[in-house]
């Protein structure tokens with residue numbers, strides 16, 4: 031089969047499109063013909079840190095059809111359309127075929143396209159877990175989403191509206207219209223305005239991208255507000271991990287999210303998508319042989335929505 035193999039520790043240009051052996055599922059695995067796979071920061075960050083999957087194939091968020099099932103598989107059969115996050119199961123999605131345990135997968139609703147299904151697992155689950163589990167989002171709350179235009183942010187804006195919050199997105203000029211069209215009540219263009227100087231106070235802040243002092247987030251939180259650190263620059267992540275607990279004294283809370291693949295969450299999100307309550311924003315589509323280009327584009331940090339590899 032064709033696959034994209036990581037060649038050497040370093041940059042996305044080290045990804046090589048080539049012929050490799052088709053994976054063979056064991057008794058507890060499903061063989062999936064991949065139709066679409068979304069690229070994530072987890073792919074290029076693992077690549078940069080030298081955390082390489084066993085088969086040297088990245089790509090976690092897949093949607094495809096079941097080709098073959100191991101003898102202990104009870105929930106899936108050949109022909110089923112599935113989707114899932116394989117980041118805890120060896121990645122392998124930048125390929126024509128991948129194997130996965132059934133616990134990594136859900137049935138893809140027929141109404142959802144493969145490319146749409148591939149956008150959901152990591153990005154939308156991260157947004158959901160940040161808002162619901164870490165942020166304890168409540169109806170009517172004021173929610174500030176910093177980095178509203180990326181893969182995670184575009185879902186976060188829509189999910190926060192689904193939870194009936196009042197949403198303010200932070201993005202650059204070129205994405206203001208997109209954040210508004212996803213339902214944000216207010217949009218702050220970070221190239222023109224610094225939200226940390228504002229008199230507005232927020233019940234919940236999702237720091238998805240950017241790099242601001244923790245004291246600035248704390249300043250714009252309401253007395254019982256919650257700040258959830260999701261991502262951004264490496265220095266932002268380290269600041270939050272190292273000093274976030276110090277800032278949590280008093281009623282304001284500073285929390286970090288480490289999103290986990292969760293079948294129930296993915297089923298919930300797929301249902302929202304099926305019902306038209308959320309919609310994926312696909313910025314770029316690439317063919318499998320152009321995966322290195324896709325990863326380079328994503329790693330620049332300015333995609334507006336998801337980057338998806340579509341199989342021929």
Ligand SMILES: NC(=O)c1ccc[n+]([C@@H]2O[C@H](COP(=O)([O-])OP(=O)(O)OC[C@H]3O[C@@H](n4cnc5c(N)ncnc54)[C@H](OP(=O)(O)O)[C@@H]3O)[C@@H](O)[C@H]2O)c1
Nearest residue numbers: 071177179180181182202239240261262287288289332333
């Ligand atoms: N904690 C977890 O479990 C978890 C899970 C998934 C992802 N993450 C992290 O979350 C982060 C975002 O992931 P993603 O998939 O959404 O990335 P992404 O799609 O690459 O995000 C790109 C977006 O970020 C925006 N952006 C860049 N700098 C910004 C700034 N200073 N202020 C506001 N927006 C800015 C860009 O908009 P402009 O072009 O307009 O600047 C672009 O639209 C990454 O750091 C990733 O590692 C964490």
